[in-house]
Amino acid sequence: MGPLPMLRSSFRNILRNRLRSLLTSLGIIIGVCSVIIMVAIGEGAQREIENRISAMGTNLLQIMPRRMSFRAGQANTSLPRPNRLTKTDAEMVKAEASYALAVSGITQRSFTVSGAGGSASIQVMGVEPDYLVTRNWPVEEGSLFGEEDLAARNRVAVLGQTSAESLLGLSPETYTEALGRQIRIGVNYFTVIGILAEKGAGAGGNDQDDVIMVPLDTALTRLTNSRNLNSIAMSVVSKEYMEAAQKEAELILREAHKLREGAAADFEIMNQADMIDMASSTSRSLTTLLAAIAGVSLLVGGIGIMNIMLVSVTERTREIGIRLAVGARKRDILFQFLAESIILSLLGGVIGIGLAFLVCRILGALGVPAVVNPLIVAAAAFFAALVGVGFGYYPARKAAGLYPIDALRYE
Numbered sequence: 001m002g003p004l005p006m007l008r009s010s011f012r013n014i015l016r017n018r019l020r021s022l023l024t025s026l027g028i029i030i031g032v033c034s035v036i037i038m039v040a041i042g043e044g045a046q047r048e049i050e051n052r053i054s055a056m057g058t059n060l061l062q063i064m065p066r067r068m069s070f071r072a073g074q075a076n077t078s079l080p081r082p083n084r085l086t087k088t089d090a091e092m093v094k095a096e097a098s099y100a101l102a103v104s105g106i107t108q109r110s111f112t113v114s115g116a117g118g119s120a121s122i123q124v125m126g127v128e129p130d131y132l133v134t135r136n137w138p139v140e141e142g143s144l145f146g147e148e149d150l151a152a153r154n155r156v157a158v159l160g161q162t163s164a165e166s167l168l169g170l171s172p173e174t175y176t177e178a179l180g181r182q183i184r185i186g187v188n189y190f191t192v193i194g195i196l197a198e199k200g201a202g203a204g205g206n207d208q209d210d211v212i213m214v215p216l217d218t219a220l221t222r223l224t225n226s227r228n229l230n231s232i233a234m235s236v237v238s239k240e241y242m243e244a245a246q247k248e249a250e251l252i253l254r255e256a257h258k259l260r261e262g263a264a265a266d267f268e269i270m271n272q273a274d275m276i277d278m279a280s281s282t283s284r285s286l287t288t289l290l291a292a293i294a295g296v297s298l299l300v301g302g303i304g305i306m307n308i309m310l311v312s313v314t315e316r317t318r319e320i321g322i323r324l325a326v327g328a329r330k331r332d333i334l335f336q337f338l339a340e341s342i343i344l345s346l347l348g349g350v351i352g353i354g355l356a357f358l359v360c361r362i363l364g365a366l367g368v369p370a371v372v373n374p375l376i377v378a379a380a381a382f383f384a385a386l387v388g389v390g391f392g393y394y395p396a397r398k399a400a401g402l403y404p405i406d407a408l409r410y411e
Helices: 003-016 018-054 087-096 147-152 161-168 172-178 216-223 239-256 272-315 317-325 330-365 374-400 404-409
Strands: 060-065 100-115 118-127 139-142 156-159 182-185 188-196 211-215 231-236 267-271
Touching: 003 018, 018 272, 018 330, 018 374, 060 239, 060 272, 087 100, 087 216, 087 231, 087 239, 100 161, 100 216, 118 161, 118 216, 139 172, 147 216, 156 161, 156 182, 161 172, 161 188, 161 211, 172 188, 182 211, 188 211, 211 216, 231 239, 239 267, 267 272, 272 330, 272 374, 330 374
Parallel strands: 118 211, 156 188
Antiparallel strands: 060 231, 060 267, 100 118, 100 182, 100 231, 139 188, 156 211, 182 188
């Protein structure tokens, strides 16, 4: 029997029992659909995490005081001096770091802020003009404060869009009306000179637009009354120099803090590229685990196909005997049943792929990131066919191994 007559015969036998064929393929449909959806959700989450970390800034290094830890029972009199970063440290990094594109000291604290439209507890950041370069964050309306504002400790402020709405009652169409208005941070009045572009949610899910930025020196003297910084942000000229820039910044700060060689650093440097790699690695591991769990459905579906094909062999024993008696070869019978198994599996795979695309589109409309990977779709289809071959071979071989006389006598 040629390939085309064999395929026609296979489709005819499958369509003869439509409901049973559909139920047989159900395990494959669920397995393929589940694998694609799980991987799509995992890759969507991975991309979302990477985008949020990347939104923190371009090629960003964050330098922070190292958190202090004490052993149980340590006496208070022996506590070391708290770890600190100062504006002098930021200035040294800015002056000596050869890979730095922009450097800014940062001090931040939550304050009760009042405006014409209301009051709220908002994160107020004291930064230098280069901070927006490190964060790749433009000003949408107005302008940012400059070096002269830092030197004069001017009380000027730039608002995030969420802060502008909550404090001044403005909408995106009326942000220009914010310029020149007064807000009160604590007991100090500040003049609004700019509105930042929308940034969205951060890596931790916090609203990055609910922020107010003021000149660093103004914040240190008028708001926090401290010389200490919360952190130093450093943008590197190119991603390929991230590791070199991190080592260079570490050497500069160790020298500034007069740390002996081999002594533990009193600061820590977070590399944005390492953060992205770590988050991506974790997400990939979870995605692989979810896909493996979903892939069990494919095995269950394969067992279902083998079960139904064995039933089919039993039901069609006399048909097999007649075909063998009139000259059909054993390999014709083998290929006939194997083709039916593969077709059932592939049909289940195609329906599963279609359902997976539909579900991913619905999830996207609901705000759940789901990115369908074409390679995973191709792999799912391939494994569906493989399941058809693997679990259909035994029933097909059993059918081909029947003796014509015994098959004809079967009732």
